[in-house]
Amino acid sequence: MRLVSYRDRGAPGVGVMADDTGFVALPKVAPDLPRGLRGILELGEAGLRRARAAAESRAPDLRLDQVSLDPVIPDPQAIWCLALNFKRHIEETRLSTSPDHPQIFLRIPASQVGHNQPMLCPDPKIARAYDYEGELAVIIGRGGRHIPEREALSHVAGYSCYNEGSVREFQAHNRQFGLGKNFERSGSFGPWLMTPDEFGDPYAQTVTTRLNGVDRQRGALDDMLFTIEKVISYLSTGYAIRPGDVISMGAPGALPLRPGETAEQFGPIKVAGVVHMKPGDVVSVEITGLGTLVNPIVADDTAI
Amino acid sequence: MRLVSYRDRGAPGVGVMADDTGFVALPKVAPDLPRGLRGILELGEAGLRRARAAAESRAPDLRLDQVSLDPVIPDPQAIWCLALNFKRHIEETRLSTSPDHPQIFLRIPASQVGHNQPMLCPDPKIARAYDYEGELAVIIGRGGRHIPEREALSHVAGYSCYNEGSVREFQAHNRQFGLGKNFERSGSFGPWLMTPDEFGDPYAQTVTTRLNGVDRQRGALDDMLFTIEKVISYLSTGYAIRPGDVISMGAPGALPLRPGETAEQFGPIKVAGVVHMKPGDVVSVEITGLGTLVNPIVADDTAI
Numbered sequence: 034m035r036l037v038s039y040r041d042r043g044a045p046g047v048g049v050m051a052d053d054t055g056f057v058a059l060p061k062v063a064p065d066l067p068r069g070l071r072g073i074l075e076l077g078e079a080g081l082r083r084a085r086a087a088a089e090s091r092a093p094d095l096r097l098d099q100v101s102l103d104p105v106i107p108d109p110q111a112i113w114c115l116a117l118n119f120k121r122h123i124e125e126t127r128l129s130t131s132p133d134h135p136q137i138f139l140r141i142p143a144s145q146v147g148h149n150q151p152m153l154c155p156d157p158k159i160a161r162a163y164d165y166e167g168e169l170a171v172i173i174g175r176g177g178r179h180i181p182e183r184e185a186l187s188h189v190a191g192y193s194c195y196n197e198g199s200v201r202e203f204q205a206h207n208r209q210f211g212l213g214k215n216f217e218r219s220g221s222f223g224p225w226l227m228t229p230d231e232f233g234d235p236y237a238q239t240v241t242t243r244l245n246g247v248d249r250q251r252g253a254l255d256d257m258l259f260t261i262e263k264v265i266s267y268l269s270t271g272y273a274i275r276p277g278d279v280i281s282m283g284a285p286g287a288l289p290l291r292p293g294e295t296a297e298q299f300g301p302i303k304v305a306g307v308v309h310m311k312p313g314d315v316v317s318v319e320i321t322g323l324g325t326l327v328n329p330i331v332a333d334d335t336a337i
Numbered sequence: 338m339r340l341v342s343y344r345d346r347g348a349p350g351v352g353v354m355a356d357d358t359g360f361v362a363l364p365k366v367a368p369d370l371p372r373g374l375r376g377i378l379e380l381g382e383a384g385l386r387r388a389r390a391a392a393e394s395r396a397p398d399l400r401l402d403q404v405s406l407d408p409v410i411p412d413p414q415a416i417w418c419l420a421l422n423f424k425r426h427i428e429e430t431r432l433s434t435s436p437d438h439p440q441i442f443l444r445i446p447a448s449q450v451g452h453n454q455p456m457l458c459p460d461p462k463i464a465r466a467y468d469y470e471g472e473l474a475v476i477i478g479r480g481g482r483h484i485p486e487r488e489a490l491s492h493v494a495g496y497s498c499y500n501e502g503s504v505r506e507f508q509a510h511n512r513q514f515g516l517g518k519n520f521e522r523s524g525s526f527g528p529w530l531m532t533p534d535e536f537g538d539p540y541a542q543t544v545t546t547r548l549n550g551v552d553r554q555r556g557a558l559d560d561m562l563f564t565i566e567k568v569i570s571y572l573s574t575g576y577a578i579r580p581g582d583v584i585s586m587g588a589p590g591a592l593p594l595r596p597g598e599t600a601e602q603f604g605p606i607k608v609a610g611v612v613h614m615k616p617g618d619v620v621s622v623e624i625t626g627l628g629t630l631v632n633p634i635v636a637d638d639t640a641i
Contacts, residue, residue, distance in 0.1 A: 111445045116513055130511060137515030139443040141415045143576065159574055178521075178639045203575060207434060209420055209513060211441030216575040217482075270463055271507060271520040272447065273639075335482045335577075 034085055035225040035324070036191070038070050038103040038147065041095065045103065047073060048095065049084055050225060055093025062094075063087035070226065071106050071277030074174050074190050081174070081190065081228065097224070102147035104222035105193045106172060112140040112279045113268060114168075114197055114214065118259055119252050121286025125305045135259040135267055140197070140281075144215040148223035151331035152198055154312050155216060158337060162201035162303045163219070163310050163330075166284035167242030167250050167318035169235060170195035171261055172226050173278040178269050185265035188274060191226035192235060194318040194326035195281040196242075198310070201303035217335075221318075221328045222279070235261065238321045240285055245314055249307065252285020254320075338389055339529040339628070340495070342374050342407040342451065345399065349407065351377060352399065353388055354529060359397025366398075367391035374530065375410050375581030378478050378494050385478070385494065385532065401528070406451035408526035409497045410476060410581045416444040417572060418472075418501055418518065418585045422563055423556050425590025429609045439563040439571055444501070444585075448519040452527030455635035456502055458616050459520060462641060466505035466607045467523070467614050467634075470588035471546030471554050471622035473539060474499035475565055476530050477582040482573050489569035492578060495530035496539060498622040498630035499585040500546070502614070505607035521639075525622075525632045526583070539565065542625045544589055549618055553611065556589020558624075 035050040041058070047070045048056030059066050059073075066083060067073050073080035115137060117123045117130040130136050146152060154163050174190025198220040204213025232238075235254050242250035259267070264280055287306030290296065299308040310316055312332040319325040339354035345362070351374045352360030363370055363377075370387060371377050377384040419441060421427045421434040434440050450456060458467050478494025502524040508517025536542075539558050546554035563571070568584055591610030594600065603612040614620055616636040623629040 110447060111519075113515075116511075128512075134507075134510035135515075136511035136513050138513040139445065139515070139519070141443065143414060143579070155575065179641050200575065203438075206438035207420075207440035208432075209440050209442040211417075211439075211443070212572060212575045215415075215443070217577055219575075268516060271459065271504065271516045271523075273521055275447070337483050 034081070034228045034231060036070060036084065037097070037225045038105055038107055039100040040103060041100045045069060047084070049088035051091065051093040055096045057088035057091045058094040059084055059087060062091060069108065071108055074276035077175065102149055102223055104142070104145045104147045105226050106277045106279055108142055109277050109279045110275050112142065112281065114138050114140055114281045115259065115264065115283035118283030119256050119285040120258060121252060121256065122284050125286055135264050138210050138214060140220065141215050143217060145220045145222045146218045146328065147221065148326050150221070150328060151218070152196070152221055152316070152328045153216070153218040153333035154310055154330050155200055155333055156337060160200045160202045161300045161309060164199050164201055164304065164307045165242050165244065165249070165310055165316050166197035166199055167240050168195040168197050168284055169240060169254055169282045169320060170222060171280040171282065173274050174276055176273055176275045178273040180266050180269040182262040182266045185262040186229070188265060189229055189261070190276070191228045192232050192323060193223060193226050194320050194324065196221040196316060196318050196326060196328065197281050197284060217333065221326055223326050224324050227323050232323055238323065241319045243317045244308060244310065247291070248288055250285055250287045256285065257282060338385070338532045338535060340374060340388065341401070341529045342409055342411055343404040344407060345404045349373060351388070353392035355392070355395065355397040359400045361392035361395045362398040363388055363391060366395060373412065375412055378580035381479065406453055406527055408449045408451050409530050410583055412446055413581050413583045414579050416446070416583045416585065418442055418444055419563065419568065419587035422587030423560050423589040424562060425556060425560065426588050429590055439568050442514050442518060444524065445519050447521060449524045449526045450522050450632065451525065452630050454525070454632060455522070456500070456525055456620070456632045457520070457522040457637035458614055458634050459504055459637055460641060464504045464506045465604050465613060468503050468505055468608065468611045469546050469548065469553070469614055469620050470501035470503055471544050472499040472501050472588055473544060473558055473586045473624060474526060475584040475586065477578050478580055480577055480579045482577040484570050484573040486566040486570045489566040490533070492569060493533055493565070494580070495532045496536050496627055497527060497530050498624050498627065500525040500620060500622050500630060500632065501585050501588060521637065525630055527630045528628050531627050536627055542627065545623045547621045548612060548614065551595070552592055554589055554591050560589065561586060
């Protein structure tokens with residue numbers, strides 16, 4: 034099952050995809066379910082079961098291009114993000130990271146948009162190195178504390194794509210990433226939550242980031258330093274994971290620049306191979322077997 | 338005006354303090370105001386004005402000891418925290434920090450409790466260095482973007498105390514603080530929001546942290562490397578600050594251990610002078626002219 038969070042003329046709802054373009058609107062067929070996906074997940078297994086039953090064998094009510102998509106979970110209580118979790122990305126950044134404990138930071142909900150929504154590129158007077166990071170997002174279903182690795186995947190409601198858009202100059206302002214990972218509408222999360230029964234083994238899949246159709250980052254999801262199970266278990270030593278929490282598993286390595294491309298033409302490149310996003314670009318994050326998250330890059334024209 | 342967020346038999350409400358122990362319950366005298374303080378702040382200046390008018394010259398309905406206090410803002414959209422922002426704290430940690438840009442990380446709402454509520458000490462099998470950090474919390478009233486320093490204080494709804502409780506071993510697991518600053522109910526935020534007209538000049542005040550009545554940290558609020566104005570202006574270059582957002586301004590320096598005290602007796606001390614909190618302790622953060630945030634330390638007895 035694939036679920037989307039959408040707005041139809043401003044009203045939020047959750048939809049169950051009937052095919053690749055149309056979905057069954059749960060507010061119509063299951064009006065007693067919560068309007069938000071986090072609320073549905075908070076009902077426990079019954080939430081997704083009721084969504085599935087309500088949508089089963091129905092024709093789609095709406096198409097994706099008739100609504101605006103929100104981030105898969107618009108209001109998570111925590112968005113945990115991993116830094117330097119793919120071996121090739123560690124090599125290309127030339128940064129050190131602990132081999133024993135994952136490197137984790139937080140994003141806030143205001144820093145993310147949904148599929149097809151504009152991601153905001155900072156004004157060049159503020160920053161020029163606005164970079165994509167295509168990642169696997171894990172969405173928690175069942176909460177819990179002190180979760181052993183062998184039980185961790187039973188707490189996962191589903192998976193999605195995450196573009197962990199980063200403003201490198203601000204990320205490097207000081208030791209903690211802080212604002213550099215939390216610019217307004219700088220990241221994206223979608224297009225949908227795919228349940229584990231449909232996605233299958235995440236480690237058999239590949240994530241690819243493309244800018245204007247050119248492959249720029251690619252990694253097999255079995256190249257992670259810390260697995261999904263390890264990260265869930267680690268977080269739960271100190272924190273009770275909650276339904277709707279998001280864990281973005283970190284970016285893979287970048288691909289080399291293409292013949293004829295030089296770092297200079299993209300501006301001051303901060304991570305080898307990662308070129309910056311600019312207004313007018315289109316960025317996509319594809320995870321095989323899951324889907325593709327696409328976003329246009331638009332200038333943040335907030336008056337300075 | 339001082340405002341508290343409370344629960345009375347489970348029902349949330351906001352109260353206006355009538356004296357140091359009693360408050361006027363807004364759900365009773367202004368039932369059309371939002372139930373949460375963030376909602377009241379989202380009404381703009383009218384929100385606090387209506388709260389003030391509704392409570393004016395009324396006798397208190399409830400005493401603090403009749404309710405449980407929530408964090409001043411239970412559901413902020415962002416809790417921005419400063420690391421290494423007091424000159425003495427920088428010296429004592431022997432860590433470097435940028436002189437040009439503040440060092441900022443995030444906490445999640447689940448990591449905070451209210452005044453008089455238990456703060457949870459991790460099981461010693463998980464961590465032993467659970468440390469207080471007494472700080473000034475700034476609460477945003479009016480949102481905005483690209484805010485010049487000279488206008489920054491006009492965006493502040495009020496001030497409070499913050500105990501930015503930290504689990505040092507986890508904080509040091511890797512480069513980003515991550516989980517070490519976000520253990521379940523490890524920090525505290527209260528007792529109330531005091532409006533700027535009542536608090537006056539924040540830089541004329543002093544923050545003191547006490548453990549079991551012994552002064553352990555103290556700093557004048559004019560010892561900050563980055564002022565409130567600078568931090569609000571900095572954040573707003575990338576992020577539209579929102580009503581109810583919290584900025585915790587960083588911890589001051591620790592006081593030396595007392596004669597006869599040795600680091601050994603407190604366990605493996607991570608920051609010179611900062612002794613660890615243990616179940617049975619009582620920790621307080623006092624800001625002169627504002628109030629005192631008190632919390633008992635209770636063992637986190639979640640089954641491992």
